[in-house]
Amino acid sequence: MGATAMTSTNPAHLEYVLRLGDAALIHGQRLSEWCGQAPVLEEDLALANMALDFVGQARMLLSHAGTLEGKGRDEDTLAFLRHEGQYRNPTLCEMPNTDFAHTMIKGFLLGSFNLLMWSRLCGSSDKALAAIAAKSLKEARYHAEHTGDWVIRLGDGTEESHRRAQAALDMLWPYTNELFAANPTDDAAAAAGVGPAWSDLAEDWEKAVLPVLKHATLTVPARTPFQTYGKFGRHSEHLGHLLAVMQHLPRSFPGATW
Amino acid sequence: MYTQALDIPPGEQPKRTPDAVENAAYQAEFDARIDAGATIEAKDWMPEAYRKTLVRQISQHAHSEIVGMLPEGNWISRAPSLKRKAILLAKVQDEGGHGLYLYAAAETLGVSRDELTEALLSGKAKYSSIFNYPTLNWADVGVIGWLVDGAAIMNQIPLCKCSYGPYARAMVRVCKEESFHQRQGYDALLAMMSGTDEQRELVQDAVNRWWWPSLMMFGPHDADSPNSGQSMRWGIKRISNDDLRQKFVDATVKQAEVLGVTLPDDELKWNEARGHYDFAAIDWDEFWNVVNGHGQCNVDRLAMRVKAWDDGAWVREAAVAHAEKQAAREKAAA
Numbered sequence: 054m055g056a057t058a059m060t061s062t063n064p065a066h067l068e069y070v071l072r073l074g075d076a077a078l079i080h081g082q083r084l085s086e087w088c089g090q091a092p093v094l095e096e097d098l099a100l101a102n103m104a105l106d107f108v109g110q111a112r113m114l115l116s117h118a119g120t121l122e123g124k125g126r127d128e129d130t131l132a133f134l135r136h137e138g139q140y141r142n143p144t145l146c147e148m149p150n151t152d153f154a155h156t157m158i159k160g161f162l163l164g165s166f167n168l169l170m171w172s173r174l175c176g177s178s179d180k181a182l183a184a185i186a187a188k189s190l191k192e193a194r195y196h197a198e199h200t201g202d203w204v205i206r207l208g209d210g211t212e213e214s215h216r217r218a219q220a221a222l223d224m225l226w227p228y229t230n231e232l233f234a235a236n237p238t239d240d241a242a243a244a245a246g247v248g249p250a251w252s253d254l255a256e257d258w259e260k261a262v263l264p265v266l267k268h269a270t271l272t273v274p275a276r277t278p279f280q281t282y283g284k285f286g287r288h289s290e291h292l293g294h295l296l297a298v299m300q301h302l303p304r305s306f307p308g309a310t311w
Numbered sequence: 312m313y314t315q316a317l318d319i320p321p322g323e324q325p326k327r328t329p330d331a332v333e334n335a336a337y338q339a340e341f342d343a344r345i346d347a348g349a350t351i352e353a354k355d356w357m358p359e360a361y362r363k364t365l366v367r368q369i370s371q372h373a374h375s376e377i378v379g380m381l382p383e384g385n386w387i388s389r390a391p392s393l394k395r396k397a398i399l400l401a402k403v404q405d406e407g408g409h410g411l412y413l414y415a416a417a418e419t420l421g422v423s424r425d426e427l428t429e430a431l432l433s434g435k436a437k438y439s440s441i442f443n444y445p446t447l448n449w450a451d452v453g454v455i456g457w458l459v460d461g462a463a464i465m466n467q468i469p470l471c472k473c474s475y476g477p478y479a480r481a482m483v484r485v486c487k488e489e490s491f492h493q494r495q496g497y498d499a500l501l502a503m504m505s506g507t508d509e510q511r512e513l514v515q516d517a518v519n520r521w522w523w524p525s526l527m528m529f530g531p532h533d534a535d536s537p538n539s540g541q542s543m544r545w546g547i548k549r550i551s552n553d554d555l556r557q558k559f560v561d562a563t564v565k566q567a568e569v570l571g572v573t574l575p576d577d578e579l580k581w582n583e584a585r586g587h588y589d590f591a592a593i594d595w596d597e598f599w600n601v602v603n604g605h606g607q608c609n610v611d612r613l614a615m616r617v618k619a620w621d622d623g624a625w626v627r628e629a630a631v632a633h634a635e636k637q638a639a640r641e642k643a644a645a
Binding site: 064078082086088090091092093094095096097098099102104105106108109112115128129133146153154205206207210211213214217282298299301302303306307308309310311 | 337344346379380381384388389390391392393394395397398400403404407408410414416449499502503506507509510615618619622623624625626627628629630631632633636637
């Protein structure tokens with residue numbers, strides 16, 4: 054497939070980019086909920102900074118998805134005017150920030166994944182996507198490092214922080230199954246050189262994640278058959294509430310520009 | 312954003328501590344430097360009352376930045392476009408950054424950030440009353456940028472030349488960012504005013520609610536600001552409350568016309584003889600009610616800060632515990 058910044062005839066290409074865009078959008082939206090409520094001021098700045106990075110990535114990716122689709126939908130149409138089942142983010146992204154430990158564990162699991170993903174996407178046959186990857190890779194390095202440092206602090210810190218970090222890992226770990234589940238979209242996107250099949254990243258991801266969890270003295274849960282399907286539009290109950298808040302204004306004022 | 316110019320009541324005047332070394336020679340040198348327009352630095356001798364006034368003012372300003380993250384933060388998750396969401400996130404992050412380096416400026420005067428945070432959370436320290444008003448529609452975000460940040464800039468530009476170096480330098484950066492915020496706020500309002508009737512109604516509603524509180528940000532009338540004179544003598548304050556307020560009104564009326572909104576004051580009109588706009592009397596009862604804790608959001612804002620601090624205690628403890636363990640491990644390995 055000749056991947057350019059023009060309309061794509063390969064549905065898997067659009068689906069793949071949309072998934073990346075939605076993952077950034079929903080993860081960024083969740084991080085932005087922390088604004089003004091972090092444990093220390095420095096962390097307020099860091100969380101806002103990461104949220105801003107993800108919103109920025111979402112803007113570039115959804116704009117690009119709109120171009121690939123060729124139906125005149127821009128970043129905001131895609132971000133705000135789709136129904137729940139049309140979002141393609143992995144379910145992990147939409148899980149609530151139950152506490153700071155959940156936020157950092159989730160940020161680390163996703164951040165480590167993003168680091169590998171963007172690194173591979175720098176060589177995408179889709180040149181626009183490769184350019185987005187080059188920019189996002191720098192941000193992902195910081196995200197993975199920052200959240201990884203906190204995972205270690207929390208796991209190794211006090212009895213309470215260890216308990217909370219372990220509870221968050223136990224809760225969120227099963228959702229990482231979805232990241233690496235093989236599927237035809239990934240196969241087609243990989244065959245076209247758009248990007249890696251996410252299942253191919255599993256081994257490198259574990260190599261990056263497991264040493265940090267060990268350093269944090271956390272116990273890695275055993276893999277279970279648990280499976281989620283956010284990538285295909287079947288989400289958790291949490292996404293609907295997130296969208297109700299996020300979409301409120303554009304849906305309340307149809308046709309308005311902001 | 313900004314702390315209002317708020318004089319402390321006479322009963323709470325900073326007192327000179329008995330152990331403060333204040334001999335006549337130091338005082339004379341200090342006065343001469345102030346008169347010469349030179350800056351005072353952290354290592355320099357300064358009168359205790361000057362130091363306390365600065366600690367109070369800078370910490371109030373820092374607290375205002377931190378509490379000020381909340382009213383606008385209220386709209387981040389509901390921002391109507393990704394561009395506006397990114398702008399708002401960046402802006403609120405800037406406010407946090409202002410808080411951070413203002414706390415650092417206050418620390419140069421011998422107080423710790425923990426002490427200052429404790430004073431905020433216990434309700435002992437003040438922050439700008441403007442943040443005790445609710446943000447009720449999306450246009451509030453734009454109006455806060457335009458009017459509240461606009462008023463803040465009027466207040467803050469003179470502070471870039473204030474006599475205390477660390478505060479003055481912090482304000483240079485703050486002012487640059489605030490100017491940017493003001494333009495972004497105005498731009499968001501222009502977009503709404505060129506939109507639908509409903510959007511224009513939102514803007515007018517927000518202007519109606521924020522106009523008078525914005526004018527109150529400059530603090531009481533000069534005649535009711537007995538401590539302003541001392542601050543002016545020290546080079547901490549450069550322009551009086553009423554002069555700054557007038558400057559703000561004069562600049563804002565034309566901006567409102569361009570925007571196409573009506574400022575909620577029937578008495579607002581150009582006075583040829585004065586060369587300024589006249590405006591109606593400010594409701595100082597409302598001002599003092601909010602200052603004294605009876606604004607709509609006083610309780611909510613502080614409760615949210617207290618909750619964030621309390622909820623984060625285990626995280627801060629974990630960071631300290633990890634650092635101690637790490638240090639012990641490194642020592643054992645050495």
